[in-house]
Amino acid sequence: METGILLESGTNELEILEFKVGNNYYGINVAKVKEILPYTKPTPIPNSHECIEGIFMPRDLIISVIDLAKNLRLSNSDNLNSDMYIVTNFNKIHTAFHVHSVVGIHRVSWADIITPDDTISSAGSGVATGIIKLEDRLIIILDFEKIVSEISPETGLKVSDIDKLGARTRNNIPILIAEDSPLLSKLITECLVKAGYTNVTVKQNGQEAWDTIKEYHKKGSLEGEIELVITDIEMPQMDGHRLTKLIKDEPDLRHIPVVIFSSLVNDEMKRKGELLGADAQLSKPEIGQLVRAVDELVKLSN
Incomplete structure (x- = not known):
């Protein structure tokens, strides 16, 4: 994914990719996103973590797939045909997150992102790093690093x-x-x-x-x-x-x-x-x- 915001310096802005899992709206910093691909059934890996759905290989790279619905304890997709992979790269690791739909990209200021209080995300236990109010909905920014490190501690x-x-x-x-x-x-x-x-x-x-x-x-x-x-x-x-x-x-x-x-x-x-x-x-x-x-x-x- 190529976006102009990544070429700007010190603007205190970012672009958020909004997506859905179940009926909930979530977000990820576009700077972490390599590409968005249609869902294809991954190859299961025996004895892997319960949230690892399997692996797939777009081009020459083998990538692990995390079932975000299972990780967030939400219902499975009603229609796999509309599901997507959000392929990310952070901490020098490529990971694909299985989501139910991709909504779009929004340019926002960090000043507009609300920090969750302790009722939502107590120290070290929550996976929400911020919340954005956009039109009639709240978008929860997820801590993808924490999700990955809890599944694979050696990446932390x-x-x-x-x-x-x-x-x-x-x-x-x-x-x-x-x-x-x-x-x-x-x-x-x-x-x-x-x-x-x-x-x-x-x-x-x-x-x-x-x-x-x-x-x-x-x-x-x-x-x-x-x-x-x-x-x-x-x-x-x-x-x-x-x-x-x-x-x-x-x-x-x-x-x-x-x-x-x-x-x-x-x-x-x-x-x-x-x-x-x-x-x-x-x-x-x-x-x-x-x-x-x-x-x-x-x-x-x-």
């Missing part, structure tokens, strides 16, 4: 990589993290602390992080409070690309290293991050590489 954050780094010395450099997933922000913080970086502050999205940076800057205490920023890309209110642009466009702030740590880091998104001035960009499973990147940036700033 590789926390064991920290142990391979060996003995580490303590470093009190103040690091600000912008990450909307409570589970991931907890894991990233724990990994950084284990790697010796003990002065870590976490904000739930780019807007909160930017407000914090502005507050310290206004007080004249920025140097002692924030000396490196790690940001996700996909976040309600303000995404990581917009946050990066705001930091790098401000003469008094652009010296702060910004590391983009996201499941969306691919060649196209890397080009976008480079244009915005990101100092490093890493794919989310590679927590060991994140620590190495922080090591290098800290070394350069000293």
Whole structure:
């Protein structure tokens, strides 16, 4: 899929692909979508996870199929002839999601995406990352990374990589993290602390992080409070690309290293991050590489 929004930088906008499973409306960031294909019955795989419907092979790539209705505990399709595959690529993995219909693509601002409260998505347990009100319906943005990692845990954050780094010395450099997933922000913080970086502050999205940076800057205490920023890309209110642009466009702030740590880091998104001035960009499973990147940036700033 080719969409113009991916070529723009720091607009705080995205395109959402809306689709249906059962009678419910859901969404996925178009940046994760490789293509949309008509449903064909996949080849079953013995002893696989109950939500893995099987595999299929469009062109030269074998792709696992996740039955999204089963994963979300919804009814099966009434008419397989109208069903579709949404083929995705994130965390360096291709996955196909079996959905019941595709509605269309909408361009929206991250500021218009509502963060689910704890009644909908308690820390680490829900699969809704945001909600959009569009005309007469609510579209739920699903946490596809979480869905995949729960089915295949080895695709998630590789926390064991920290142990391979060996003995580490303590470093009190103040690091600000912008990450909307409570589970991931907890894991990233724990990994950084284990790697010796003990002065870590976490904000739930780019807007909160930017407000914090502005507050310290206004007080004249920025140097002692924030000396490196790690940001996700996909976040309600303000995404990581917009946050990066705001930091790098401000003469008094652009010296702060910004590391983009996201499941969306691919060649196209890397080009976008480079244009915005990101100092490093890493794919989310590679927590060991994140620590190495922080090591290098800290070394350069000293």
